[in-house]
Amino acid sequence: MIQxxxxxxxxxxxxxxxxxxxxxxxxxxxEIRVHINQARENGWEEGLNEVGNMWFDSLLxxxxxxxxxxxxxxxxxxxxxxxxxxxxxxxxxxxxINPGPYHQEWHLDFYGYWQEKRRAEKYRLAVPPVGVxxxxxxxxxxxxxxxxxxxxxxxxxxxxxLEEDPFDRAKFEAWCEAQEHVVIHxxxxxxxxxxxxxxxxxxxxxxxxxxxxxxxxxxxxxxYEGAWFVSTARGYEGTFPFATDARPSRTPLKTG
Ligand SMILES: O=C(O)CCC(=O)C(=O)O
Numbered sequence: 001m002i003q004x005x006x007x008x009x010x011x012x013x014x015x016x017x018x019x020x021x022x023x024x025x026x027x028x029x030x031e032i033r034v035h036i037n038q039a040r041e042n043g044w045e046e047g048l049n050e051v052g053n054m055w056f057d058s059l060l061x062x063x064x065x066x067x068x069x070x071x072x073x074x075x076x077x078x079x080x081x082x083x084x085x086x087x088x089x090x091x092x093x094x095x096x097i098n099p100g101p102y103h104q105e106w107h108l109d110f111y112g113y114w115q116e117k118r119r120a121e122k123y124r125l126a127v128p129p130v131g132v133x134x135x136x137x138x139x140x141x142x143x144x145x146x147x148x149x150x151x152x153x154x155x156x157x158x159x160x161x162l163e164e165d166p167f168d169r170a171k172f173e174a175w176c177e178a179q180e181h182v183v184i185h186x187x188x189x190x191x192x193x194x195x196x197x198x199x200x201x202x203x204x205x206x207x208x209x210x211x212x213x214x215x216x217x218x219x220x221x222x223x224y225e226g227a228w229f230v231s232t233a234r235g236y237e238g239t240f241p242f243a244t245d246a247r248p249s250r251t252p253l254k255t256g
Contacts, residue, residue: 002078009082016155017194019184023075024136029189033138035059035066036095036212045097052102052204057231059214060093067093070214072241076134076191083132084220086243091131091217092231098211102146102204105169106176109133109217112228113197114158129227131196132218137186139210145185146204146211148192152180155198176201196229 002008002020012018024032039045039056048054060067071090072080080088110131117128141147151159160175161168176199186192194200196217204211217231225233 002075005078005082008079012079012083012193012195014153015182016153016198017150017182017184017192017200018079019186020076020079020191020193021187022189023073023191024189026189028069029138032066032070032136032214033188033212035063036097036138036214039095040097040099048099051104052098052100053104053202054097054099056095056097057093059095067095067214070134070136071216073134073136073191076193077242079193080132080134080218081242084218086240086246087220088132088218088240088242089220089222090239090241091219091223091229091233093214093216093234094231095214096212098146098202098204101207102202102211104202106151106173106199106201107230108159108197108199109215109230110196110228111162111166111230114162116223116227127221129219129221129223131220131229133192133194133196133215134218135186135192135194135213135215137190137192138188138212138214140187141185141211142187143185143205145206145209146202147183147185149201149203150182150184150194151176151199152182154179154200155195159199 008018039059040054044058044062045054045056071093113130120126120128159172161171165171184192223229223233
């Protein structure tokens with residue numbers, strides 16, 4: 001339960017992330033953990049990449065009764081609403097399993113953020129798009145098991161080389177390694193809320209540990225199809241979890 005919302009929002013803005021302990025109760029955590037594993041047994045994954053991340057993009061559509069409650073989940077709703085209000089839009093929904101060794105590349109989910117920000121500055125009415133991740137964990141990521149690492153306040157400055165050489169991974173990794181880091185150890189049921197353009201990296205310290213998570217990406221303004229983001233947008237219909245109809249109800253026109 002969120003106690004002091006304003007200080008949480010301040011921390012998210014200042015540090016680029018916050019950890020909400022116990023966002024899911026143990027029953028819901030277990031139910032979703034089991035369904036993610038079943039999805040793998042069913043062969044529903046989109047792929048397994050070279051750093052050990054298996055991803056699933058279809059679970060919200062396949063099993064909305066299990067996965068739907070994670071969208072704008074009541075435990076994190078005040079944070080999402082406090083940051084974005086009714087314009088908060090679900091951009092994409094992706095589950096992950098790390099079946100074996102896992103050492104994620106340093107990355108920004110919203111790689112194109114700084115590019116879009118520069119673009120927006122050229123136009124009088126344009127505002128840069130921004131993204132927020134809510135990543136739910138289904139196992140304990142304690143020391144010796146796994147962690148999530150951020151570049152300290154890495155949402156406030158542009159990564160070196162990203163503008164001139166966006167595809168030079170070695171340069172980017174070296175730059176990220178040279179920065180100051182913050183390491184966190186989310187537990188089963190915890191949710192990490194973070195600004196989508198903060199550089200981060202998930203790692204398994206114990207190759208044999210079971211590990212899975214679900215990431216809901218939110219955005220504040222619709223982004224054009226080509227914006228450089230880690231996942232593909234779901235589209236428009238049904239993607240505003242907090243919006244209510246703002247139109248005043250119709251009153252008859254006066255005549256005569
Ligand atoms: O903990 C992890 O494996 C990394 C999570 C991640 O990349 C994300 O939430 O976008």
